[in-house]
Amino acid sequence: MTTTTLFRGIALALATGLGLVATPTLAANPFITVQSTTSTQNSGLYDYLLPKFTADTGIDVHVVAVGTGQALKNGANCDGDLLVVHAKSAEEKFIAAGYGVKRTNLMYNDFIIVGPASDPAHVAATKTVVDALKAIAGAKAAFASRGDNSGTNKKEIALWKATGLDPAKDSGTWYRETGSGMGATLNTAVGMNAYTLTDRATWLKFGNKGDFKILSQGDPALFNQYGIILVNPAHCDNVKVKQAKTFIDWMLSPRGQKVIGSYRAFGTQLFHPNAPKG
Amino acid sequence: MDNGFLDAFRMLARFDPDLVEIILLSIKVSFSAVAVALLLALPFGALLATWPFPGRRALVVLVNALMGLPPVVVGLGLYLLFSHRGALGVLEFLYTPTAMIVAQTVLVFPIAASLSRQVFVDLHAQYDEMLRSLGANKWQILLTVFWEARRSLLTVALAGMGRALSEVGAVMIVGGNIDHVTRVMTTAIALETSKGSLAFAMALGIVLLALSVIVNAAVSFLRTDNGGAVHV
Amino acid sequence: MSEPKIIPLHSLSATDTPDVVLRLSDVTYTRRDEKLLDCVSFDIPSDGMTAILGPNGAGKTLTLRVIAGLIAPDSGRIDMADGLKDNMALVFQTPVLLRRSARANLIHALKIARVPRRLRPRQADELLALADLLDLADRPACALSGGEQQRLSIVRALAREPRVLLLDEPTASLDPRSTAAIERLARRTMRLGTKVIFVTHDWAQAKRLASGVIFLHRGQVTEVTRAPQFFDDPQSRAARCYKLGRLIP
Numbered sequence: 001m002t003t004t005t006l007f008r009g010i011a012l013a014l015a016t017g018l019g020l021v022a023t024p025t026l027a028a029n030p031f032i033t034v035q036s037t038t039s040t041q042n043s044g045l046y047d048y049l050l051p052k053f054t055a056d057t058g059i060d061v062h063v064v065a066v067g068t069g070q071a072l073k074n075g076a077n078c079d080g081d082l083l084v085v086h087a088k089s090a091e092e093k094f095i096a097a098g099y100g101v102k103r104t105n106l107m108y109n110d111f112i113i114v115g116p117a118s119d120p121a122h123v124a125a126t127k128t129v130v131d132a133l134k135a136i137a138g139a140k141a142a143f144a145s146r147g148d149n150s151g152t153n154k155k156e157i158a159l160w161k162a163t164g165l166d167p168a169k170d171s172g173t174w175y176r177e178t179g180s181g182m183g184a185t186l187n188t189a190v191g192m193n194a195y196t197l198t199d200r201a202t203w204l205k206f207g208n209k210g211d212f213k214i215l216s217q218g219d220p221a222l223f224n225q226y227g228i229i230l231v232n233p234a235h236c237d238n239v240k241v242k243q244a245k246t247f248i249d250w251m252l253s254p255r256g257q258k259v260i261g262s263y264r265a266f267g268t269q270l271f272h273p274n275a276p277k278g
Numbered sequence: 279m280d281n282g283f284l285d286a287f288r289m290l291a292r293f294d295p296d297l298v299e300i301i302l303l304s305i306k307v308s309f310s311a312v313a314v315a316l317l318l319a320l321p322f323g324a325l326l327a328t329w330p331f332p333g334r335r336a337l338v339v340l341v342n343a344l345m346g347l348p349p350v351v352v353g354l355g356l357y358l359l360f361s362h363r364g365a366l367g368v369l370e371f372l373y374t375p376t377a378m379i380v381a382q383t384v385l386v387f388p389i390a391a392s393l394s395r396q397v398f399v400d401l402h403a404q405y406d407e408m409l410r411s412l413g414a415n416k417w418q419i420l421l422t423v424f425w426e427a428r429r430s431l432l433t434v435a436l437a438g439m440g441r442a443l444s445e446v447g448a449v450m451i452v453g454g455n456i457d458h459v460t461r462v463m464t465t466a467i468a469l470e471t472s473k474g475s476l477a478f479a480m481a482l483g484i485v486l487l488a489l490s491v492i493v494n495a496a497v498s499f500l501r502t503d504n505g506g507a508v509h510v
Numbered sequence: 511m512s513e514p515k516i517i518p519l520h521s522l523s524a525t526d527t528p529d530v531v532l533r534l535s536d537v538t539y540t541r542r543d544e545k546l547l548d549c550v551s552f553d554i555p556s557d558g559m560t561a562i563l564g565p566n567g568a569g570k571t572l573t574l575r576v577i578a579g580l581i582a583p584d585s586g587r588i589d590m591a592d593g594l595k596d597n598m599a600l601v602f603q604t605p606v607l608l609r610r611s612a613r614a615n616l617i618h619a620l621k622i623a624r625v626p627r628r629l630r631p632r633q634a635d636e637l638l639a640l641a642d643l644l645d646l647a648d649r650p651a652c653a654l655s656g657g658e659q660q661r662l663s664i665v666r667a668l669a670r671e672p673r674v675l676l677l678d679e680p681t682a683s684l685d686p687r688s689t690a691a692i693e694r695l696a697r698r699t700m701r702l703g704t705k706v707i708f709v710t711h712d713w714a715q716a717k718r719l720a721s722g723v724i725f726l727h728r729g730q731v732t733e734v735t736r737a738p739q740f741f742d743d744p745q746s747r748a749a750r751c752y753k754l755g756r757l758i759p
Binding site: 033038041042046047062063064065074076077078079181182183184186187205206207208209236238 | 367372455469476477478
Binding site: 407 | 578618
């Protein structure tokens, strides 16, 4: 091969590269963008549910999975057509600010506290989640917090508030804020034998459990409600109202609700549909 | 360790369409980004090397410093720009491969500019007087130096390719890691890690590494297999 | 190093000095308070070979670079025959070759010299033959020996058919055989009608080649003489000492 052919080859590669830039992605179907909490993606719900929706309606769904806090912010910036999130009071603020049209209950599951099997703070012996957190704080046992303003993080902060304790002042000692997503926080917790609060769906599908176990569950305070919100087209003129509404209607319909309820992992139902009937 | 490791290689062996799609998108995005970055950075590097203008030293220091630009910062900056509420929102680049190409171009540009500048400085010092003594004009000197630099510039391209293929922070933010749309190797690895599928994530990492090895091997093959190996 | 300033060039009038191709008058070049060239003045005749001779550090190479226009002196005046400014070629002490074959190096130089494309291969081969390098035409230039590289550099400089060829210590690091080959090439070049000016610190080489000698010492010209005279009986004290291999006071 001569040097000339080499550089013709490179020129060709460059041209191809540029051609690729110009080529739009093959989008046969119209699509909508969903700003979503990570648990619904990490649990595999979308992989299970979206092909069925697309088959029914011919609409593709692009899921951007981020923490609820960021999903709300991205929605306020009009970078999505609808949201699937789980932090009710923040969602209501979002609506009140005019960023979203309407918030509807979609489904729920619950939060759990997981920790090492050795359970140094004896969390398994507590009855309520408030007692569980008090036990952890009392023992100064390591606790990994999301620390990322996500739905789970907001829930955790609310639960600490109920204990009357302020773990933030111990941040960096036993209370450790990872500032990352649920999965990353679980990896960190397992790595340093720390308790953490997680949603059940992410936990069940999580592949790096080590010797960790569920140590606190079932308290009504651990209820985890997911909501679905249409981004306000009056605020964001790029919102694909028709397709986004089709998605919301489908998710809330008996058909969508049945699909959500039928998603199981390891024999356990991960999300419980609870859209208002009718 | 679970068998996610083997799963990944089984997927690869049977050309699992999802995995192939992710690999191809990685290549497409990073190749395009490196191509665009080189197109802009090489003339810029040549300019910095050969054209004295006020503030050149400061610009060189700046470009060198930008080699260490954190991908997350680039991602965030471009998100603010490409967001529908952002200055360039009308382009509708956000959550598309184009946005990812732009992000990686921004990351590769300083590397390509800085390294190529050094190549041009060295070669210019070596050839400038000789070519002038032969009667060459500035333009001929520039073209000759460019041509003589071609092999070193290939290494510059490889360094850029390495940066583009390996970064995750920027493409995660502006691409959104959307399945079948903007999911590339690195964001897939990040996702699998967050799912706790560490073995699977690691296997994807090895595939990424293999990809990088293949690109480098191909270039090294081209570099030597041209009868000019002794020139290098 | 900063870009050389434009040297004020003055044409030598042909009627005035028909046999002088180049004249330096009071050329001075100072760097860091040291006068590297101190009022250097000489005429160079338009035929034969002129040696710029002197010990290391005398300013020989600097003088050559000033002549070639690569360095602008601080003061002084350089007069050249009409059109000579663009009709000189310089060969450096260390060959600087492009990373391609010997022939391709020449073709590149011919291209810069604006030789039409179809004529380039033949002229390249003629130049290779002149340097006895035809057998090595397709070798990568950097795979040639030091002497072969230097010969290639010399014929490459001839690509633009210069009226004056400047050689800077062309045999400084070569063995006797390679040196002889270079000297042969220099004589051939001269016979083809090109004026050759070369820098050397080798007394014997100057004696073998030169028809005229300019002796430099510490940035000053101590002697400008015709060769037989100079080599028999150098007039300046510096040149006499140099001839005897003594330290010059």
